[in-house]
Amino acid sequence: MLVMKMTVNGMKCFLWSRMAMFTVAITVLSSCGGNQGGMKLGDDEFTVLTVHSTASQQSTSYPATIKGFQDIEVRPQVSGFIVKLCVDEGATVKKGQPLFQIDPTQYAAAERQAKAAVGMAKSNVNTLTLNEQQKKNLYEKKIISDFEYQSAVDQLLSAKAGLAQAEAQLTSARQNLSFCTVTSPSNGVVGTFPYRVGSLVSPSVAQPLTTVSEIGEMYVYFSMTEKQLLGLTKAGGTLKEQLEKMPAVKLELADGTIYDEGGRIDAVSGVIDQATGSVSMRAIFPNTQMILRSGGMANVIFPYTMEDIILIPQSATQEIQDKKFVYVLQSDNTLKHTEIRISNLNDGKNYIVTDGLKSGDKIVVEGVQTLKDGQTITPITPEQKEAKYQQHLKDQKEGNIATAFK
Numbered sequence: 001m002l003v004m005k006m007t008v009n010g011m012k013c014f015l016w017s018r019m020a021m022f023t024v025a026i027t028v029l030s031s032c033g034g035n036q037g038g039m040k041l042g043d044d045e046f047t048v049l050t051v052h053s054t055a056s057q058q059s060t061s062y063p064a065t066i067k068g069f070q071d072i073e074v075r076p077q078v079s080g081f082i083v084k085l086c087v088d089e090g091a092t093v094k095k096g097q098p099l100f101q102i103d104p105t106q107y108a109a110a111e112r113q114a115k116a117a118v119g120m121a122k123s124n125v126n127t128l129t130l131n132e133q134q135k136k137n138l139y140e141k142k143i144i145s146d147f148e149y150q151s152a153v154d155q156l157l158s159a160k161a162g163l164a165q166a167e168a169q170l171t172s173a174r175q176n177l178s179f180c181t182v183t184s185p186s187n188g189v190v191g192t193f194p195y196r197v198g199s200l201v202s203p204s205v206a207q208p209l210t211t212v213s214e215i216g217e218m219y220v221y222f223s224m225t226e227k228q229l230l231g232l233t234k235a236g237g238t239l240k241e242q243l244e245k246m247p248a249v250k251l252e253l254a255d256g257t258i259y260d261e262g263g264r265i266d267a268v269s270g271v272i273d274q275a276t277g278s279v280s281m282r283a284i285f286p287n288t289q290m291i292l293r294s295g296g297m298a299n300v301i302f303p304y305t306m307e308d309i310i311l312i313p314q315s316a317t318q319e320i321q322d323k324k325f326v327y328v329l330q331s332d333n334t335l336k337h338t339e340i341r342i343s344n345l346n347d348g349k350n351y352i353v354t355d356g357l358k359s360g361d362k363i364v365v366e367g368v369q370t371l372k373d374g375q376t377i378t379p380i381t382p383e384q385k386e387a388k389y390q391q392h393l394k395d396q397k398e399g400n401i402a403t404a405f406k
Contacts, residue, residue, distance in 0.1 A: 047367075047382055049382060050360065055306065056352060072185045072211065078107065080202075086101060089192050195209055223273070283300060309352050312365070313349065333377060
């Protein structure tokens with residue numbers, strides 16, 4: 001009985017030992033495989049990265065307002081009742097396409113009357129022309145006096161003036177008649193109609209009949225600070241040359257999507273807003289698919305390149321009282337706790353260092369929360385770390401317990 005009890009206790013100890021080893025293996029494997037970025041391969045081994053100066057493509061967005069290339073108010077040029085709407089609201093129209101029809105009855109009558117007046121004036125001119133020629137022959141033969149001949153000449157001149165006046169009135173009448181058909185002043189999209197069929201309109205109405213927005217190309221207005229503008233234009237040259245050097249810009253629409261076509265900066269205000277310290281700028285975007293609409297809101301995305309900057313992973317930093325620090329490896333493998341300055345711009349993974357580091361410095365990129373100033377470490381490169389990690393996985397897979405967790 002005693003032997004059996006000892007055997008049972010021995011088996012329990014063996015089983016507990018195997019379970020403990022299995023638990024340790026699972027824990028280490030999880031920490032290595034599940035979080036490779038945080039793995040430390042030895043008590044004093046830490047991954048060290050050599051930083052270098054580089055260039056980084058960045059972008060800044062600015063709130064913007066979209067305007068049509070031109071938004072033209074359509075107003076009536078004659079008075080009358082609207083008898084027909086030729087298009088619907090929101091329609092895409094071409095220059096010269098009819099939009100509204102105003103009752104033409106009185107204007108058609110005025111045109112006919114003016115045309116009759118022109119006919120009468122022409123007839124009078126013909127009669128007085130013959131009279132003038134006859135008087136001239138008689139005058140040359142000394143049959144009539146100079147006064148009588150001159151009177152005939154004056155009458156002909158008066159008749160010709162009357163004809164010119166009648167023709168001008170006819171032109172005006174025809175123009176008024178043509179104004180009864182209100183046409184689109186440009187290619188674009190029609191706005192709303194405050195007046196409908198039966199409405200009495202005139203050139204003095206408070207609201208326009210509609211607005212036609214020319215949206216083949218769109219103006220996008222935004223502002224940037226004076227300092228930002230100086231950074232873009234400090235290279236010198238004329239404004240035209242500076243605008244041509246500015247990079248193409250993108251447009252982020254209200255739904256968060258990026259507009260397919262790029263735009264270009266074509267105008268910069270010559271006046272700085274004293275209240276905001278900003279400068280108004282304008283970009284032009286093509287609108288071939290008619291996606292953009294006048295009055296819309298968007299964000300202009302302005303790309304630029306930052307030269308001679310240092311990028312470091314955010315995992316390499318510590319934050320103490322709103323300041324960023326890194327551990328810089330010294331020549332004797334000790335660490336120096338170093339404050340750095342970073343740009344406000346980041347991609348969520350890396351920081352742009354503007355001060356505190358120089359090209360060639362070596363910094364610890366993992367496990368920095370466990371370090372302290374002056375500590376001595378054994379530095380390894382990211383490549384060495386990856387090689388050790390892969391070897392651990394291989395040993396674990398092959399069952400080399402003795403080496404898998406060193």
